[in-house]
Amino acid sequence: MSALFANKLSQFDESGVLSTLLNNLDGMVFRYRNDALSSMELVSAGCQKITGYAADHALYLSRLSYERLCHADDLDKMRELIREALEHQLPYELEYRILHANGESRWLWERGVGVYNASGRLEAVEGLISDITARKKADQVTLEVERRYRSIVENAIEGIFQSTPQGYISVNPALVRIYGYGSPQQMMAELKQIDTQLYVEAGRRQQFMQLMEQQGSVTNFESRVYRKDRSIIWISENARTVYDEAGKIMFYEGTVEDITERKLYEAEIEHRASHDMLTGLPNRALLYERLQQGIMQAQHHNERLALAFLDIDQFKYINDSLGHQAGDQLLQIMSERLLACMRDSDTVARLGGDEFVLILNYHADADELDSVMQRIRSSVSQPCRIEGRELTVTCSIGISIYPGDGDQADVLLKNADAAMYKAKELGRDNYQYYAGVLTPAVADRLDLMNKLRIAIEARQLALHYQPKIDLLSGRIHSAEALIRWQHPAQGMISPADFIPLAEETGLIMPIGEWVIHTACAQAMQWLMLGHQPIRIAVNISPRQLHHGDLAQIVKTALDETGLPPSLLELEITESMMMHNMETSIATLHQLKAMGVYLSVDDFGTGYASLSYLKKFPVDCLKIDQSFVRDIAIDRDDAAIVKAIISLGHILNLSVIAEGVESLEQASFLQQNACDCAQGYYFGRPVSNEAFTLLLDTPAKLTDKDLNKAGLKQEQPQSASPAKPQTHSRESLY
Ligand SMILES: Nc1nc2c(ncn2[C@@H]2O[C@@H]3COP(=O)(O)O[C@H]4[C@@H](O)[C@H](n5cnc6c(=O)[nH]c(N)nc65)O[C@@H]4COP(=O)(O)O[C@H]3[C@H]2O)c(=O)[nH]1
Incomplete structure (x- = not known):
């Protein structure tokens, strides 16, 4: 110092x-x-x-x-x-x-x-x-940190806030923008009642605060909120509670993200998954959901619920004749009309095609329902303009009612469908209640339809084969494939029972395709096994000829199995060919060009005439079994059969008779130069294994048989049969 x-x-x-x-x-x-x-x-x-x-x-x-x-x-x-x-x-x-x-x-x-x-x-x-x-430096650092923090908060894209139960204590510019205010001050001054002024859903702010109190934080708390201009947006909040040293809540702080776009996108995706694109109506999936909810509600309130299955009567005709665009327009118009007839709480759904289903919350008596149905019928049948034409359609409606007609969505739908079917049967343009229409026949039919839907996948269908005999050689010349349905519980179901139903419901398309493919594969297998070439005949139904791409299906089957086209025969009834003649002729020409063999089935029962026959590129006439049955005893039938044989030969066609059950019938046909015959006399339809054995054994129409009837000249096996008739007989290839 x-x-x-x-x-x-x-x-x-x-x-x-x-x-x-x-x-x-x-x-x-x-x-x-x-x-x-x-x-x-x-x-x-x-x-x-x-x-x-x-x-x-x-x-x-x-x-x-x-x-x-x-x-x-x-x-x-x-x-x-x-x-x-x-x-x-x-x-x-x-x-x-x-x-x-x-x-x-x-x-x-x-x-x-x-x-x-x-x-x-x-x-x-x-x-x-x-x-x-040192302290000043520390202050400086603190200030810098604060400045940076403020800058982050100020410039954040996410909204940031601090709030207390009484209101906001600080908000950043992004939040102000999200909520549509002019400045943080204005927002904090005006947005005092957050629970009612901000949240659309009542009680949402309370839920937020409850969670904050219970968990100390919330994540992805999604809500709909009002902006200042009262427009509504979706936000997602993440927030935490800030406590003082004594553990008392000081405030909440958190972030807000505007998720409106994401929500709209999600809603759009959800809408697409649950709605029909053409009409915007609920689709099958959403219909089921609504129906199940409706049933639960009706159960809870002890009420009834009506389900109406509606089908536009002439829709197929319009679609086929005016084209899909016109069909689509018609469906759109119909969906709008149906919506207009219903209350907001009801549902109008489209199942696909021209099928609509309506769910009606049904409080009052049957009269109320009747008047709604009348309203719908009259609205549907108002004329509408489509592509410059005025069209009028009608509809058939079937109604089932919960709980009387079922307490499950599936059952109610099935029953409404049955009632609709009844309405169709009663001449269309009417509505029917399920109660009262479910005759045993209708019930059986519905049951069969449902079982048929799963028959292909369940491998319950099989083909049996019936030989067609060359009357000259007595040998198997070809085979007709006939479908069989082996139901696990009901046993064998006749095609006569289910083919018309399949035709009506459209199920014939997949079934028919399966038949063509399976038959081709079988004929090819016989060929590969080294048997003589056996032509396989397949029955074609009207819908296959007129509405499907038959030529393409046949081509695919031939390509995939490798069967030569000449070994495939398609049997088409004459009435089928007469209907929609132009399309029929075009399709048959396509098939003929491929080399497929074509026969007219059930010949003689339709309206075929010589002049028409000339137009069709067919190879063979198949005389219907109703004429064959009595040829030996009924002169008229005998005369008709003779006439058909001559007619066929004049037109250079081969002729086959079906339903041949006796030697007498076979003799008559042979004597009258019929080329081929098919019937129980020669062999019943049998499984592919049995038919393969048949190919290995001599023909049933033995030389002895024919000799007995005086028909058959002994001929060496290797020699080619003589040609007793003048008409040409095509070769198998
Ligand atoms: N009384 C008697 N009947 C005989 C005789 N020979 C054969 N039949 C039966 O007569 C029917 C001939 O077939 P179809 O006229 O085309 O009539 C067929 C055909 O229209 C349809 N069908 C069968 N299979 C198919 C298929 O794969 N597709 C389509 N679209 N229809 C088929 O079902 C009908 C009935 O078939 P199936 O019950 O197999 O009945 C067959 C056959 O078993 C006989 O000597 N006497």
Whole structure:
């Protein structure tokens, strides 16, 4: 310590205790007089550390000298503050920067107080100065962190908020934008009742606060909210509760994301999955859901529910004759009309095609339902303009009612469908209630239809084969494939029972395709096994000829199985060919061009005439079994059969008779130059295994048989049969 400083101190502290204390202080104690130079009376040793200069340095002979170390920017403020405090006899406190002897800038904190005499005049100023550089730096860092934080908050794309149960305490510009306000201040001032002003769903804010209280946070809390202009958007909130030291909730803070676009997209995807694209109506999946809900509700309230199955009567005709676009337009018009007839709480769904299903919440009596059905019928049958034409259609409706007609969605639908079918049977353009229409016949039919739907996949269908015999050689010449349905519970079901149903429901398309493919594969197998070439005949139904792509299906089957086209025969009834003649002729020409063999089935039962027959590229006439049955005893039938044989030969067609059950019938046909015959007499339809065995064994129509009837001349096996008739007989290839 310098001599000067020690001297000064000793004036105050004779014992030295005070000077030791002051010099050990982590700061610098000072006292200067209130004279012209502000002469220093006391500066403690801390001066060295704080300023880098020794306390008794000439510099400190006056306060003014000390002030030269001060940062120019802080000096005036410092002086002014001290002057004002002293003038009012108050202590002062200030912070300023100085230049340390080592060239560094330091922050100092100074606290001073004036010393006044009895008359109140300022005698001296004394005080303490400490180095607060470290704290200032820390403050700076804190400030920087805060600045950065603020910048993140201000510039975030997500909305950020702090709120209390009473309202917002801070919000960022993004949130202000999301909620459509002008500024954070405006938003916080106007949006006071968050629960009612913001959330669309009542009680949503309470749920938010409850979760915050229970879990301390919420994640992806999705809600619909009102913007300032009352438009509605979807938001997702993530927030946490901030507690004070005592564990009391101070506020909630969190982020808000506008998820409206995502929600709209999700809604669109959901809509597509549950609605029909053409009409926008609920589809089958949504119908089931609504129906199940409706049933539950009706059950709960002990009410009834009506389900109406509606089918547009002439739709197929319009679709076929005017084209799909016209059909689509008609369906759109119909769906709008149906919607207009229903209440908002009811459902109109489209199952596909021209089938609509309506769910009616049905509170009142049957009259109410009747009047709705009348309204629907009259609305559907109003004329509509499609592609410049005026069209009028009608509809058939079947109605089932919960709980009387079923308490399961499936059952109600099935029963409404049955009732609709009844309405169709009763001449269309009417509606029928299920109760009362379910005759055993209808029930059986529905049952059969449902079973048939799964028959192919369940491998319950099989083909049996019936031989067709060449009457000249007595040998198997070809085979007719006849479908068999082996039902696990019901046993063998006759095609006569299910083929018409399959035709009506459209199931004939997959079934028919399966038959063609299986028959081709079988004939090819026989060929591969080394048997003589056996032509396989397949029955074609009207829908296959008129609505499917028969030529393509046949081509695919031939390509896939490798069967030569000439070994495939298609049997088409004459009535089928007469209907929709132009399409029929075109399809038959396509098939003929491929090399497929074509026969007219059930010949003689339709309206075929010579002139028509000439137009069709057919190879063979098949005389219907109703004429064959009595040829031996009925002269008329015998005459008809003879005439058909002649007619066929005149047209250069082969002729076959079906339903041949006796030797007499076979003899008659042979005598009258019929080329082939088929019937129980020669062989019943049998399984493929049995038919393969048949091919290995001699023909049933043995030489002995034919000789007995005086028909057959013995002929060597290898020799080709003589041609007794004048008409040509095509070769198998
Ligand atoms: N009384 C008597 N009947 C005989 C005799 N010989 C054969 N039949 C039977 O007469 C039917 C001949 O077939 P269809 O006239 O085409 O009549 C067929 C045909 O229209 C249809 N069908 C059968 N299989 C198919 C198929 O795969 N596709 C299509 N679309 N229809 C088929 O079902 C009808 C009935 O078939 P099936 O019950 O197999 O009955 C067969 C056959 O078993 C006989 O000597 N006497």
